[in-house]
Amino acid sequence: MAMIDLHTHILPGVDDGASTLEESVELARALVDQGVLLAAATPHVRDDFPTDADTMEQLLAALRLALAREGIDLRLRGGGEIALDRLHRLSADDLRRFGLGGNPRYLLVEFPYAGWPLALPEVVSRLRGQKITPVLAHPERNPAVQEDPGRLRPLVAEGALVQLTASSVEGRLGRRAQETSLALLRMDLAHMIASDAHRAGIRASGLGAAARAVGDVHLADWLTYGVPHAIVTGVPVPARPRTRERLRR
Numbered sequence: 001m002a003m004i005d006l007h008t009h010i011l012p013g014v015d016d017g018a019s020t021l022e023e024s025v026e027l028a029r030a031l032v033d034q035g036v037l038l039a040a041a042t043p044h045v046r047d048d049f050p051t052d053a054d055t056m057e058q059l060l061a062a063l064r065l066a067l068a069r070e071g072i073d074l075r076l077r078g079g080g081e082i083a084l085d086r087l088h089r090l091s092a093d094d095l096r097r098f099g100l101g102g103n104p105r106y107l108l109v110e111f112p113y114a115g116w117p118l119a120l121p122e123v124v125s126r127l128r129g130q131k132i133t134p135v136l137a138h139p140e141r142n143p144a145v146q147e148d149p150g151r152l153r154p155l156v157a158e159g160a161l162v163q164l165t166a167s168s169v170e171g172r173l174g175r176r177a178q179e180t181s182l183a184l185l186r187m188d189l190a191h192m193i194a195s196d197a198h199r200a201g202i203r204a205s206g207l208g209a210a211a212r213a214v215g216d217v218h219l220a221d222w223l224t225y226g227v228p229h230a231i232v233t234g235v236p237v238p239a240r241p242r243t244r245e246r247l248r249r
Helices: 021-034 053-070 084-089 092-097 120-129 143-147 149-158 166-170 175-186 207-214 217-233
Strands: 003-008 036-041 044-046 075-077 081-083 106-110 133-137 161-165 192-194
Touching: 003 021, 003 161, 003 192, 003 207, 003 217, 021 036, 021 053, 036 053, 036 217, 044 084, 053 075, 053 092, 081 084, 084 106, 084 120, 106 120, 120 133, 120 149, 143 149, 143 175, 149 161, 149 175, 161 166, 161 175, 166 175, 166 192, 166 207, 192 207, 192 217, 207 217
Parallel strands: 003 036, 036 075, 044 081, 081 106, 106 133, 133 161, 161 192
Antiparallel strands: none
């Protein structure tokens, strides 16, 4: 199955992902082995890892050259995983340059790992007012969402998309993260699966296993290729396929 991975920490030395260019190349090779055709480099943009757009673009260019030298056929696009409290500090140009998969109309927003972010509805509304679609990264790992996955419904109704982590869907991040992922899929509140890969041995793979865990081949293709492909090409997100097989409970 061909896949597109729009959440990786593949750029070297800027966050808690790949530390060196060699680790970045190793991670790229692991992604290709999983069937990934294109990946977005989405370094953290937050107080502990204050990556700027210039750094992201420079490292992206260097990594593309390294992959070409190694003969690794992985297309790379830019992006950033933006913390909620960083969004208001970024200029319109920064937001454009951090556009997910190189598309300035989408932005990957980091969902916090604890607590319900009270400002999130306003953030989603403001971004939508700027004609930007926020993609909420890994909310299934947040205890408040695990308690009530339906809390995401108003945000999705406002136009946000939801990205699940592959390791959550397949169960490697624990039972609650897996159950919440599958609940969000059943409720039509999830739109994409990505690896959130940090290094070759840390969530580097798993997209294929996550696709199998979904339990429906058409839905899995929509989550790992259809929606990401629409984002990187700028075409409308395709309609969610009708589920022919019952999703796991």
